[in-house]
Amino acid sequence: MEDDVKMKCGLEIHVQVDTESKLFCKCPTNYKDVPPNTNVCPVCMGLPGAKPMPPNKKAVDVAIMVAKMLGCEIVINKDIYFQRKHYDYPDLPSGYQRTSVPIGVNGNFMGIGITEVHLEEDPGQYKPDLGLVDYNRSGTPLIEIVTEPDIKSPEEAREFLKQLMRLFRYIGCLRGEGSMRADVNISINYKGVQGNRVEVKNINSIKGVYKVLKYELIRQKNIIRRGGTVKRETRAFLESQMITKSMREKETAEDYRYIPDPDIQPIVIDEKWVKEVEEKMPETPLEKEKRFIREYGIREDDAKILVSDLELADAFEKVVAGLGKEKENINLAVTWIRNELKRVLQYNKIDFFESNIKVEHLIELIKLIKDKVISQKIGKKVIELLVEYRGEKSPKQIIDELGLTVITDEDTLEKACDEAIKNNPKAVEDYLNGNKPALNFLMGQVMKLTRGRADPKKVVEILKKKLDNQ
Numbered sequence: 176m177e178d179d180v181k182m183k184c185g186l187e188i189h190v191q192v193d194t195e196s197k198l199f200c201k202c203p204t205n206y207k208d209v210p211p212n213t214n215v216c217p218v219c220m221g222l223p224g225a226k227p228m229p230p231n232k233k234a235v236d237v238a239i240m241v242a243k244m245l246g247c248e249i250v251i252n253k254d255i256y257f258q259r260k261h262y263d264y265p266d267l268p269s270g271y272q273r274t275s276v277p278i279g280v281n282g283n284f285m286g287i288g289i290t291e292v293h294l295e296e297d298p299g300q301y302k303p304d305l306g307l308v309d310y311n312r313s314g315t316p317l318i319e320i321v322t323e324p325d326i327k328s329p330e331e332a333r334e335f336l337k338q339l340m341r342l343f344r345y346i347g348c349l350r351g352e353g354s355m356r357a358d359v360n361i362s363i364n365y366k367g368v369q370g371n372r373v374e375v376k377n378i379n380s381i382k383g384v385y386k387v388l389k390y391e392l393i394r395q396k397n398i399i400r401r402g403g404t405v406k407r408e409t410r411a412f413l414e415s416q417m418i419t420k421s422m423r424e425k426e427t428a429e430d431y432r433y434i435p436d437p438d439i440q441p442i443v444i445d446e447k448w449v450k451e452v453e454e455k456m457p458e459t460p461l462e463k464e465k466r467f468i469r470e471y472g473i474r475e476d477d478a479k480i481l482v483s484d485l486e487l488a489d490a491f492e493k494v495v496a497g498l499g500k501e502k503e504n505i506n507l508a509v510t511w512i513r514n515e516l517k518r519v520l521q522y523n524k525i526d527f528f529e530s531n532i533k534v535e536h537l538i539e540l541i542k543l544i545k546d547k548v549i550s551q552k553i554g555k556k557v558i559e560l561l562v563e564y565r566g567e568k569s570p571k572q573i574i575d576e577l578g579l580t581v582i583t584d585e586d587t588l589e590k591a592c593d594e595a596i597k598n599n600p601k602a603v604e605d606y607l608n609g610n611k612p613a614l615n616f617l618m619g620q621v622m623k624l625t626r627g628r629a630d631p632k633k634v635v636e637i638l639k640k641k642l643d644n645q
């Protein structure tokens with residue numbers, strides 16, 4: 176970014192909690208798999224007189240866990256009540272959304288301050304093109320994470336969200352990027368002139384957040400450069416055009432007329448409850464890294480890279496378990512997962528879980544290499560194809576299809592060696608005159624003739640035998 180532009184950005188991130196039932200009623204939350212308006216009851220349709228149940232315990236547990244993992248202090252021994260946040264939209268039949276006061280506060284994740292973590296209910300879905308409001312989603316628990324305006328670039332926002340989604344996968348019980356909606360606040364200072372804060376609402380992907388910030392940065396800079404004022408307002412993201420558009424002047428908290436929901440008893444989280452959640456909490460990335468070094472005796476930088484991708488770290492452990500925990504197997508797993516597979520994943524810009532590669536296939540591949548059925552070189556090729564086929568073909572299938580097995584057949588190897596010797600009299604002469612590296616050259620020729628499939632050990636043996644007998 177140019178030095179004369181300073182950006183300040185804060186995020187509000189909503190992600191669905193993966194509970195069986197909704198936040199205030201027993202309706203199931205699998206809203207995507209069923210016909211419209213089938214997972215509904217008077218509570219989540221906001222019918223007059225319907226009374227909500229106490230908040231879903233699992234949703235509260237997950238909120239505590241997320242807050243803890245983000246380094247927040249949990250708000251204990253205090254009434255945590257749900258407020259009614261009023262606004263009018265067809266997907267919100269009661270005219271208000273229930274949203275809790277903070278459950279965790281003052282956290283920090285990747286150097287970005289976390290203001291608070293709280294629970295909310297998801298509204299329904301208004302589908303204007305179908306003339307339909309579907310209340311299946313209404314009442315699904317959401318976690319909202321509010322950050323401080325500590326983010327300084329679109330790239331930093333993107334990395335923060337990526338790591339956050341990774342953390343969610345560590346935690347489990349959350350629906351991740353597919354259910355994410357983010358609101359971003361952005362203000363800039365251009366050559367000393369401060370613009371107002373602009374909010375862009377309802378962005379549903381990490382890429383979208385990145386695009387919005389890029390777009391707003393330029394838009395706001397141009398306004399200030401022309402001597403104008405950046406208005407304080409709320410904007411919408413038009414994903415199809417990758418631009419933002421003014422919706423309304425920013426509403427204030429007063430516009431929402433927050434009141435505590437008189438139908439819901441406040442919850443009180445005590446130390447015992449926090450302890451209970453802590454006991455169920457998964458390893459943090461840092462804990463996992465330390466355990467990998469201790470348990471597998473691998474180097475710190477190897478552990479760091481493996482742990483940076485939860486599913487890759489899990490795969491590593493399963494592969495080692497499948498091969499047997501001897502040092503040789505651990506080294507092979509590090510070489511082929513942390514080095515080779517990671518390299519190919521990075522080249523394709525995907526994470527391990529997106530590659531659909533199966534752990535059994537990795538075990539199979541490493542065994543093939545270990546048993547010298549294929550060479551290291553072919554191993555690298557197979558890894559590339561495993562990624563390319565997205566887990567649909569096993570290493571054995573790939574090798575068979577491409578005819579990539581190591582040639583150990585003596586006759587074939589002898590023939591290739593004879594040819595290499597015949598075609599390269601100079602190298603043969605050099606070798607016989609005591610120039611040992613000339614053997615490597617001949618070996619390279621044999622490899623060429625067999626397209627990399629010859630068993631190198633055997634080739635050396637055969638070449639030596641033939642040359643020494645000349």
Ligand SMILES: [Zn+2]
Binds near residue numbers: 201214220314
């Ligand atoms: Zn319901």
